[in-house]
Amino acid sequence: MEVFSKSPFHTVPARRFTQTRLGTSASVPRSAPSFPSSPSTNYQKPTYSFQNSQSDFTKAALTRASNYLLGVYARPGFVLSHGKGSYVWDTEGRKFLDFSAGIAVNALGHGDEGVAKTLAEQSGKLLHTSNVYHNEWAGKLAELLVNLTRTEGGLGYSAGDTNTAGANPKVFFASSGTEANEGAIKIARKVGKDRWAAASHGRAWDSPECSKLRIVSFEQSFHGRSTGALSLTNSPKYQIPFRPLLPGVDVGKLNDFDNLNSLVSEDTCAVFVEPIQGEGGINTASIGWLAALRKRCDEVGAVLVFDEIQCGIYRAGTLWAHSTFPRECHPDIVTMAKPLANGYPIGAVLLRDDIAQTMTAGTHGTTFGGSPLACAVGYHVLSRLSEEPFVSHIAEMSTYLIGRLELLSRWFPQILQPGVRGRGLILGLGFKDEKHPGLLVNMARERGVFVLTAGKDAVRLVPSLTVSKEEVDVAVDVIESCLGEMQT
Numbered sequence: 343m344e345v346f347s348k349s350p351f352h353t354v355p356a357r358r359f360t361q362t363r364l365g366t367s368a369s370v371p372r373s374a375p376s377f378p379s380s381p382s383t384n385y386q387k388p389t390y391s392f393q394n395s396q397s398d399f400t401k402a403a404l405t406r407a408s409n410y411l412l413g414v415y416a417r418p419g420f421v422l423s424h425g426k427g428s429y430v431w432d433t434e435g436r437k438f439l440d441f442s443a444g445i446a447v448n449a450l451g452h453g454d455e456g457v458a459k460t461l462a463e464q465s466g467k468l469l470h471t472s473n474v475y476h477n478e479w480a481g482k483l484a485e486l487l488v489n490l491t492r493t494e495g496g497l498g499y500s501a502g503d504t505n506t507a508g509a510n511p512k513v514f515f516a517s518s519g520t521e522a523n524e525g526a527i528k529i530a531r532k533v534g535k536d537r538w539a540a541a542s543h544g545r546a547w548d549s550p551e552c553s554k555l556r557i558v559s560f561e562q563s564f565h566g567r568s569t570g571a572l573s574l575t576n577s578p579k580y581q582i583p584f585r586p587l588l589p590g591v592d593v594g595k596l597n598d599f600d601n602l603n604s605l606v607s608e609d610t611c612a613v614f615v616e617p618i619q620g621e622g623g624i625n626t627a628s629i630g631w632l633a634a635l636r637k638r639c640d641e642v643g644a645v646l647v648f649d650e651i652q653c654g655i656y657r658a659g660t661l662w663a664h665s666t667f668p669r670e671c672h673p674d675i676v677t678m679a680k681p682l683a684n685g686y687p688i689g690a691v692l693l694r695d696d697i698a699q700t701m702t703a704g705t706h707g708t709t710f711g712g713s714p715l716a717c718a719v720g721y722h723v724l725s726r727l728s729e730e731p732f733v734s735h736i737a738e739m740s741t742y743l744i745g746r747l748e749l750l751s752r753w754f755p756q757i758l759q760p761g762v763r764g765r766g767l768i769l770g771l772g773f774k775d776e777k778h779p780g781l782l783v784n785m786a787r788e789r790g791v792f793v794l795t796a797g798k799d800a801v802r803l804v805p806s807l808t809v810s811k812e813e814v815d816v817a818v819d820v821i822e823s824c825l826g827e828m829q830t
């Protein structure tokens with residue numbers, strides 16, 4: 343398909359974005375999809391067993407990993423070797439359909455030729471310079487992020503806004519999602535100090551009396567594993583071994599209007615929220631609640647941060663998960679990472695110009711963030727993801743995948759909660775028994791399909807955004823067959 347193979351460095355024209363809500367009847371697929379009338383039983387028996395048939399090569403790789411790698415990951419007993427599109431192969435030649443996409447990272451799939459070419463060309467030309475010097479790609483990628491945000495909506499811009507007058511939002515490049523969130527924490531802290539000083543009759547921003555330091559995050563959130571980001575990640579399992587963490591974090595409930603005024607107070611400098619929680623279970627924040635949260639942040643002068651590290655950059659079908667939401671619920675800062683360079687490490691903070699002013703030379707920095715290599719790849723990837731036919735393809739696949747998934751809770755009501763969680767191609771199935779998501783992930787893997795758990799009770803589907811209808815059919819057929827086996 344031509345749209346997936348454009349030359350690396352083409353310029354993206356500004357385009358008006360059509361405001362379709364993906365995965366609903368408002369979307370316009372090319373032809374009305376048809377759905378099966380009964381669940382597939384084609385994959386009742388496992389295709390692969392990971393206990394047997396390990397070659398010496400695979401055994402040696404697994405032994406080496408167990409001997410030398412820190413044991414912080416519980417991984418299945420096989421070794422991935424290469425990939426193409428939505429598929430990966432292991433060192434035993436087993437083929438897997440990857441509906442995890444490196445945890446919502448490989449938006450253009452595996453082994454993408456344009457990404458590989460950009461990596462090869464740019465790494466041979468200029469790979470790293472540090473931020474002591476300018477490189478051409480950091481500015482180009484930042485400009486593209488800002489221009490796309492203006493035309494497609496987000497960060498205070500309505501979709502279709504082509505007015506480029508006025509101050510520009512700014513971008514800070516990092517190398518991971520966690521590092522992007524760390525940057526956002528620091529920016530919000532500094533803005534909080536400025537605002538406190540401005541409201542405190544002549545006291546300096548660096549006064550030890552400053553009380554505008556508290557940060558709000560939400561139950562089931564995930565913002566990263568560094569000490570700062572972990573403090574906002576509301577998971578006892580991740581937090582308890584490493585306490586004490588950052589003090590002054592208040593935790594609220596997603597979509598709970600009742601306690602917003604006490605949760606977000608005059609002492610709050612920042613509120614971090616994922617518009618669609620990924621790790622926490624594909625839980626969607628409602629537009630009305632985000633608007634109330636925005637209003638409360640404005641009342642007390644708190645910086646509103648949307649962590650779109652998992653749900654942003656077209657994963658939810660639009661540039662940002664909040665792109666088509668009313669401006670009244672837009673954030674001051676958006677953090678991003680995962681798909682921006684299709685797996686080459688990159689993270690970024692996008693912030694409104696008025697709050698960017700506080701970050702002057704020397705207030706923040708990084709060695710690797712904004713490298714010419716990461717940004718050249720990011721520019722290439724974002725240029726392709728933002729092309730209209732590509733965005734339409736996501737809408738079409740989302741509609742089809744949701745259509746197939748919606749049948750599952752009707753066919754397996756004893757196992758599944760009703761409905762499908764999420765939007766675009768960040769989708770979840772809720773289970774009634776918390777043991778079942780892990781079981782389904784293992785069963786699907788034995789049948790050659792990778793899916794992920796999310797939170798305590800969900801299975802998450804985040805395929806590459808290039809996924810085809812045929813691949814959706816295979817993945818859902820496998821899930822149906824597994825659910826059928828679980829039911830017996």
Ligand SMILES: Cc1ncc(COP(=O)(O)O)c(C=O)c1O
Nearest residue numbers: 518519520564565566620651652
């Ligand atoms: C919403 C969200 N925020 C932050 C992070 C942390 O990103 P990284 O693993 O790139 O540091 C993740 C990772 O899964 C995430 O999903």
